[in-house]
Amino acid sequence: MLVNAANQRSNFLVNVLFSLVLTLGVVVIAVVYFYGESIAEKTTNLISDDLPTYDLLHKLDKGLIEQERYLYEFYINKRESDFSRGYTNSFQQGLDTLAELQLRLGNVQPLQIIRENLTSVSKVGNEFFLNIMEPDTDWDFAIEQLRLVSEITRDTTHQTQLLVHQTERKVKVSEQKVLTGLESVRFFVVLYSVITLLIAFVVTKAIRTYLVNSVSHQRLSLFPARNPNPIISLDHKSNVTYSNPATDSLLQRLNLPMGKTHLLLDKNIRLHQEKILSETSIRSTIFEYEIDNLYFQCDLHWVEDQRQWDIHLTDVTERKRVQQELSYRATHDQETGLKNRYELEKSFTDLYAKTDAFVLGLIEIRSFNQLLTIRGLTVASTVVKEVALVIDEVVSNANLTGFQVYHTGEKSFAITNTEGLSKKDIYSLVKQIEAKISSTIFHSQDQVRLDFGFACFPEHGNDYTRLHKNALAALDKSASSEDKSHILFTVELGTKLAYEQKLIDDMRVAIEEVEFELYFQPQLELQTGTIIGAEVLIRWQRDDEWVSPAEFIPLAEKAGLIDILGDWILHTSCQKARKLVDLGFHDLVVAVNISPLQFGRKDFLEKVKQALKDTQLSAKNLELEITEGVIIYNEQETIATLESLKSLGVQLAIDDFGTGYSSLNYLKKFNIDKLKIDQSFVRNIQHESADQSIVRTIIELGRNLGLTLIAEGVEEQEQLNILKHMGCDEMQGYFFSRPLPEQEFIEFVQQQSGA
Numbered sequence: 001m002l003v004n005a006a007n008q009r010s011n012f013l014v015n016v017l018f019s020l021v022l023t024l025g026v027v028v029i030a031v032v033y034f035y036g037e038s039i040a041e042k043t044t045n046l047i048s049d050d051l052p053t054y055d056l057l058h059k060l061d062k063g064l065i066e067q068e069r070y071l072y073e074f075y076i077n078k079r080e081s082d083f084s085r086g087y088t089n090s091f092q093q094g095l096d097t098l099a100e101l102q103l104r105l106g107n108v109q110p111l112q113i114i115r116e117n118l119t120s121v122s123k124v125g126n127e128f129f130l131n132i133m134e135p136d137t138d139w140d141f142a143i144e145q146l147r148l149v150s151e152i153t154r155d156t157t158h159q160t161q162l163l164v165h166q167t168e169r170k171v172k173v174s175e176q177k178v179l180t181g182l183e184s185v186r187f188f189v190v191l192y193s194v195i196t197l198l199i200a201f202v203v204t205k206a207i208r209t210y211l212v213n214s215v216s217h218q219r220l221s222l223f224p225a226r227n228p229n230p231i232i233s234l235d236h237k238s239n240v241t242y243s244n245p246a247t248d249s250l251l252q253r254l255n256l257p258m259g260k261t262h263l264l265l266d267k268n269i270r271l272h273q274e275k276i277l278s279e280t281s282i283r284s285t286i287f288e289y290e291i292d293n294l295y296f297q298c299d300l301h302w303v304e305d306q307r308q309w310d311i312h313l314t315d316v317t318e319r320k321r322v323q324q325e326l327s328y329r330a331t332h333d334q335e336t337g338l339k340n341r342y343e344l345e346k347s348f349t350d351l352y353a354k355t356d357a358f359v360l361g362l363i364e365i366r367s368f369n370q371l372l373t374i375r376g377l378t379v380a381s382t383v384v385k386e387v388a389l390v391i392d393e394v395v396s397n398a399n400l401t402g403f404q405v406y407h408t409g410e411k412s413f414a415i416t417n418t419e420g421l422s423k424k425d426i427y428s429l430v431k432q433i434e435a436k437i438s439s440t441i442f443h444s445q446d447q448v449r450l451d452f453g454f455a456c457f458p459e460h461g462n463d464y465t466r467l468h469k470n471a472l473a474a475l476d477k478s479a480s481s482e483d484k485s486h487i488l489f490t491v492e493l494g495t496k497l498a499y500e501q502k503l504i505d506d507m508r509v510a511i512e513e514v515e516f517e518l519y520f521q522p523q524l525e526l527q528t529g530t531i532i533g534a535e536v537l538i539r540w541q542r543d544d545e546w547v548s549p550a551e552f553i554p555l556a557e558k559a560g561l562i563d564i565l566g567d568w569i570l571h572t573s574c575q576k577a578r579k580l581v582d583l584g585f586h587d588l589v590v591a592v593n594i595s596p597l598q599f600g601r602k603d604f605l606e607k608v609k610q611a612l613k614d615t616q617l618s619a620k621n622l623e624l625e626i627t628e629g630v631i632i633y634n635e636q637e638t639i640a641t642l643e644s645l646k647s648l649g650v651q652l653a654i655d656d657f658g659t660g661y662s663s664l665n666y667l668k669k670f671n672i673d674k675l676k677i678d679q680s681f682v683r684n685i686q687h688e689s690a691d692q693s694i695v696r697t698i699i700e701l702g703r704n705l706g707l708t709l710i711a712e713g714v715e716e717q718e719q720l721n722i723l724k725h726m727g728c729d730e731m732q733g734y735f736f737s738r739p740l741p742e743q744e745f746i747e748f749v750q751q752q753s754g755a
Contacts, residue, residue: 053167055226056101057160060114062228063094064153065314067121071128071149072322075142078132087125094118101163108166110159117156124148143326150319232261234309238270241308250313254292264291264313266298273309276302288316295320333407335381336388341408347416348464351457354418358402358457359426360467361415362475363391363433366449368411375446382443384411387450390440391415394433400425423488426454430486451478452486460489473497504559506542507552511564516540518572519739522748523591523710523732526724531752533589533623535712535732536573537739538565557597566598567607574615574622576742581621585749589651591623596630605644612648619649625676627655639669646671653710657698667705675702677728679713686718699726 067090074083095118102111128145131138224231224244233242243261256263266272266289276285284301299312331343339347351358365371365387372380388405391413395403402418421429430452442448453475461467473494474487487493510516520534540547556562570592577590598604612619624645630638642652653674654667677698685691695711702709711723714733723731740748 053104056097057163060094060097061157061160063090064156066090068149068153069318071125072319075132075322091122110162114156114159117152121149121152139329230313232311236307272300336385336407338388338405338407344406344408344414345464357420359417359421360455360471362453362471363413364451364475365411366451379443386442390436391433394436426488434485451475453478455489500555504555507561510540519741520745521732521739522737523730524736525730526728531749533591535591538569562595562597566595571611574611574617577621578615578617589621589623591625593625599626599630605641623651623653625653625655642670674708674710677711682711682713682719685722696726699728
């Protein structure tokens, strides 16, 4: 078609001058026809070679976008089969496209970089797949991997654009070759005659203009027309001058009127245009915006020579939604939907800057571990959600404003208030929450109790660490108190906590330096008056002053030192007992108190066996005293441990009987040797008839079950007489002997034996 048009124009010109240069005209026509065929052939090759190259570059770019989309979709739905099939096909398509481009363009540097990027995307994609498939997915690492894939994709897009520019340069080179051919025709015509030159120049000029315009128009029209993404052109007044077919498809997808392309533009596009025009160093920008719940990336270019704007839109909705989901997971608790502890810490920056005073409140579900043990994880998680709803509802409906609720841990919540709550306001808020909690029927059908701790900025701390620490201290105080569900931090509480922390630090040193001592309180058999054993009591002298076990033992449990301390007491008690046996007191029994935490360890039985083995002590000389609290939970494990201890020959006693759970059921199930009557019932037994009735009942109960009864805290003769008359088997207390150091105890036993 191009050749025919050229011939028509040439024939017209030749006919005008035919009378002048008929012969030369025929020659010129033949020459022009020959070169016209050559030029047309080169133009056709240009279209057939270079436009497919554009398509391949677009296909490669689309393949990378598809790989990125599969990664985001896999992060959301974790469908391994869909991801593996789609991602692998997309990656292979990219390699095939890259190979075809290398055949067309050669192993140019942009293609080398693209191949490296494809390898990097494959490596990151594999690591991302393994991370997501892990049971404990590292979400922060997943975000970083997706960000890296996006960066590589953008870099690859940049390389493809470089190749597009190279192809355009190639088109220009080919165009130049066409022009060179035409100049050759002109040169040939000059050689023949001036007239022929004139005719050839006119004809060739017409052909060249037509071909150049045809190639340019075809190239410019095919590229945007085949692009699956919307491409829009605006004039300098932002009026739409062009839109490709993909733009119409998007209008139809959004149910917008056809031809209303301007509805697809960002409402703030003028701001971006003004920024580009105001800065001479840039002529394009990339930004994102939303249209009817769809997110688009807009690549805006200012074409200076044509005085128009070129806009390329890319649908990034899936990527945006994945980013939003990742952001939500990073900032909210998945079970309750409340902001998490990281958001609590971040919020303090704004609170410091915008608020002169605010309140931090910490809330914790009391006895949550017991709920978890008894009811299981599913029920416990449901209760946590229900408690979160109650707290959020009460705070939302409170008369005061400025509240924000956080879920900071498995059983923990936090409240911030920027309105400067007074002590009365805090008390009122707690009462409202407790009232709502008490009236709520929880999934577990159990009554839930909460503990509260509050601290005020800046009075109780001028940074997050100190304020949270003091609020946590108030919470711990609340949790350890039976009569107060909430505690507001005070200077006195801070002083007490500082003292306790110093005591814990000193205790660590004391454990390392073995500064503790064991004292022995003799135990007497009432009917025979014989010393049958002793209870081992730990003593600690700190700075020349004795620290009460009632003070440091709870701190040892709280600080996680009770295991080490308990192991030392058990092992040392066995050593001392073995020494007594070696001195000839073969029947003396050393009683050792075992804390619930120590007894609950999985290796406790092995610790007892090892202590007996290391000291060569007979198990009959060791008695382990456990409290009723040990028995309440994990009944089956407790039964198994007690039976194993009995099989060793160790004697077992229930300490402080009557002050705890006191269930006849566990006395029936558990293989116990002895009950220790708590001193609280013995202290006023000579004066209180109620105490007498309780002690008598315990003794009768023990006798009926075949258990030995021992009373502790006996300090007066009348108490001893009453216990002996009731049939109590054994006693210990200051009336008989105070706790004695090891050597004094040995001498005491020797004296009693001699007497």
